[in-house]
Each structure stands twice: as structure tokens, then as C-alpha cells.
Amino acid sequence: MHKEIAGLHISESDVFVGGTDTTSTVLEWAMTELLRHPIIMDKLQNEVRGILNGKQNIADNDLEKMLLLKAVIKETLRYHSSIPFLARITGQDVQIMGYDIAAGTMIIINSWAIGRDPESWEESGKFQPERFLNSSIDFKGLDFQLIPFGAGRRRCPGIGFAMANIEFALASIVQKFDWKLPNGEKEEDLDMTEHPGITVHRKKPLLAVATQYCF
Ligand code: HEM
Numbered sequence: 001m002h003k004e005i006a007g008l009h010i011s012e013s014d015v016f017v018g019g020t021d022t023t024s025t026v027l028e029w030a031m032t033e034l035l036r037h038p039i040i041m042d043k044l045q046n047e048v049r050g051i052l053n054g055k056q057n058i059a060d061n062d063l064e065k066m067l068l069l070k071a072v073i074k075e076t077l078r079y080h081s082s083i084p085f086l087a088r089i090t091g092q093d094v095q096i097m098g099y100d101i102a103a104g105t106m107i108i109i110n111s112w113a114i115g116r117d118p119e120s121w122e123e124s125g126k127f128q129p130e131r132f133l134n135s136s137i138d139f140k141g142l143d144f145q146l147i148p149f150g151a152g153r154r155r156c157p158g159i160g161f162a163m164a165n166i167e168f169a170l171a172s173i174v175q176k177f178d179w180k181l182p183n184g185e186k187e188e189d190l191d192m193t194e195h196p197g198i199t200v201h202r203k204k205p206l207l208a209v210a211t212q213y214c215f
Contacts, residue, residue: 022082023165025201029080030072030170032206033127035179036187040129044068048175054215058175063167071129073166077115077139077148079127082199084112086150111147112200120145177210 034041047068052058063069086109093103101107118124122131137143140159141151149156156162173179181190193203 021199021201023162025082025199026073026076026080026162026166027169028202028206029082030076030166031173031179031208032190032192032202033076033079034072034174035181035206035208036190036192037127038187040072040127041174041179044072045174045178048171049213052171052175056176058168058171063171066167066171067133068129069167069171071132073163073170074132074137074139074146075127075129078121078146079115080194080200081112081115081148082201083148083150084110084196084200086111086147088154109147111150114145114147117145173210176213178213179208179210182207182209 034044047066051062051065055062088107088109090101090103090105090107094101114120116124137146139146139148141147141149141155144151147155149159149162181187191202191204194200195203
């Protein structure tokens with residue numbers, strides 16, 4: 001069924017498709033990067049376990065204090081923009097950076113490439129969540145170097161829901177379990193091949209061994 005929300009046509013299947021694969025893909029990439037960077041995993045577990053102090057249920061105001069958790073998720077969204085291509089059709093003739101673009105042209109914006117652009121990001125090829133700790137750059141569509149949710153009127157309407165899901169899930173799994181790669185696999189051997197598609201997920205699903213953490 002299609003509904004009109006603020007003049008935009010959005011169907012229930014748009015919401016379902018837009019909201020499931022994307023969220024799980026971001027979580028899988030976040031865990032991949034944490035397994036590849038054990039020092040960051042350690043720092044994150046210290047932050048989450050310290051703030052929760054043995055409490056099993058995570059509340060909204062606990063998440064507000066988890067600054068490294070938020071930075072890890074932002075860095076994952078920068079480095080692994082899960083919906084890489086945004087599409088727009090120009091409503092009138094425009095000139096962008098010296099290029100004349102006729103009305104009715106479809107423009108494809110590659111948010112994956114923007115997230116890795118060395119002109120926008122220092123050490124763009126490295127996973128460094130700390131870059132966001134003292135930065136006001138956010139993913140809400142106002143900072144054009146970080147647009148994993150798009151920008152403008154058609155940007156993702158599910159940002160709040162997505163972030164709540166990812167923050168709760170990631171905080172919970174790093175609080176309650178310690179994680180390592182299976183069969184003595186080393187961080188540097190972790191296969192990072194991407195599977196291109198509407199969402200860019202891991203080509204091979206991530207395998208990790210969980211050990212329950214004793215509080
Ligand atoms: C990390 C998770 C998510 C990511 C990375 C993501 C990303 C995106 C992107 C890039 C777009 C296109 C925006 C544009 O063209 O400017 C989009 C659209 C959309 N997203 Fe999300 N999304 C996520 C989660 C969700 C969730 C949880 C929901 C619903 C509960 C949702 C619902 C939608 C819908 C309905 C659209 C179409 C909006 C329109 O056409 O106006 N998304 N999303």
C-alpha cells in the first residue's frame with residue numbers, strides 16, 4: 001500500500017526493504033572492523049561495560065554516554081556506506097562545477113566513494129572511529145562528505161530507528177560477549193571482499209566465536 005507522507009509516496013515494502021538489510025549490513029561491517037581492530041574492540045568493550053556497570057538492560061540514557069560506540073558506527077557508515085548509490089533527476093538546467101547538466105538528467109551520487117575520498121578524509125583508507133570524537137560531522141544529510149542516509153527531501157526517513165537498533169544491538173553484543181575469529185584466523189587474514197548490490201554487504205558472511213563475559 002502506498003502512503004503519501006509530506007508529499008512523498010512511500011510504500012510499506014519500501015519501509016520493510018529499506019529498514020532490514022541495511023541495518024544488518026551495517027552491524028556485520030561494524031563487527032568485522034572490530035574483529036580486525038582488537039584495540040578498538042577493547043576500548044569499546046571498556047566503555048560499554050564501564051557505563052553499564054553490570055546492568056543487563058541498556059537504556060536510552062546509557063547509549064547517550066557511549067561516545068566511542070557512536071563513533072564506531074559513524075566510521076562504519078563512512079567506510080562501508082551500505083547503499084552506495086543515490087539517484088536524482090535534475091528538475092531544471094543546472095551548472096555544477098563547470099559542467100552543464102540538462103533538465104531531466106539522472107545523476108548518480110556514489111556515497112561509498114565519497115566516504116573514502118582522500119580529499120575529504122585524512123587517512124581515508126583506515127578504520128579510525130576516533131576521527132569522529134572531536135568532530136561535528138554527522139550523517140543527517142548536512143555534511144556532504146558523509147551521506148550514508150542520503151540528503152535532502154528524499155533522504156532516509158528511518159535514520160532514528162536505524163541508529164537506535166544498531167546502537168542497542170552493538171552495545172549489547174560487545175557487552176555480553178568477548179569475540180574472536182574462528183580456527184585461529186588472524187585479523188589481517190579476514191576476507192574483506194564486498195558483494196556489490198543495492199546494499200553492499202560482505203561477500204562471505206562473517207564468522208566469529210562468542211564467549212560469554214562473566215560480570
Ligand atoms: C543503517 C540503516 C539504513 C541506511 C544506511 C539507509 C540508507 C538509505 C538511503 C541511502 C536512502 C536513499 C536516500 C536518498 O536518496 O537521499 C534511504 C531511503 C529510505 N529508507 Fe533508509 N536506510 C537505513 C535504514 C532504514 C530504516 C530502518 C527504515 C525504515 C524503518 C528505512 C526506510 C527508508 C525509506 C522508506 C526510504 C525511501 C525514502 C524516499 O524515497 O523518500 N531506512 N535509506
